[in-house]
Amino acid sequence: MSPVLTEAELAPVRDTLMRFRAQNIPPVYIYLYDQPWHLFHRLTELIGHFLGEKYAILPNLWAWHLATPGDTGWPPHRDCDADTVLDIGGDRILMSLSLWVPLTDATPENGGMYVLPRTTQPGPEGLDLKQGVALPARAGSVLGWTQDIYHWGGAYTSEASGPRLSLSLEFQNRVFEPLIEPLLDFSKLPSFDQRLALVDAQFEKYRHIDR
Secondary structure, rough: OOOOOOOHHHHHOOOHHHHHHHHHOOOOHHHHHHHHHHHOOOOOOHHHHHHHHOEEEEEEEEEEEEOOOEEEEEOEEEOOOOOEEEOOOOOOEEEEEEEEEEEOEEEHHHHEOOOOOOOOOOEOOOHHHHHHHHEOOOOOOEEEEEEEEEEEEEEEEEOOOOOEEEEEEEEEEEOOOOOOOOOOOOOOOOHHHOOOOHHHHHHHHHHOOOO
16 A cells, blocks of 8 residues: 655654653654644545545544554454444445554554455354454555444564554544534644543543553
8 A cells, every 4th residue: 555645744753652652651642743633634635535525523533652562453343333334315425434544564563454344244253353354554554444344453573573653533524413522623723722631531432442
């Protein structure tokens, strides 16, 4: 997968996450800075293609830094348990969309992303992870999926050639009732106080899944 974002855009975010790790600061605090928001603002055309012109940011965000054997991404999950692809009069309309941006090359060896195809439904015994599809991606690529798709991050292994740093942000078509409040206006940067409140809220929200 070819990069969409440039090295010059990625480097300040990646370098700050490296400093965070050295000081034991959780990676998600990167969203207190402007740069991650600017990265996603570069993707407005892509987001609008899938969600239409009227969309907003869902108050769900995270950042990862896997660099030691034993580090893992999140286990298999869906970002929304409801159907987020709707058939309306023969047209398929997306309610919401998750975007994931690797700041370093993401590979199966360093904890890259996996998805379960929509055609593969969980059976009575749960998910069949062998049906998962690896999504290796170069730094600056953009991966996205509808929010009812199962996906997960792999494990960092001793065969990895470098760390896996990545960001995620979620978006919703404003035509639909908000999946989560408050929806954020994507036309401007959140204030510092808004960002701090958002980041603080993520720890409780994802306590069950981030280990």
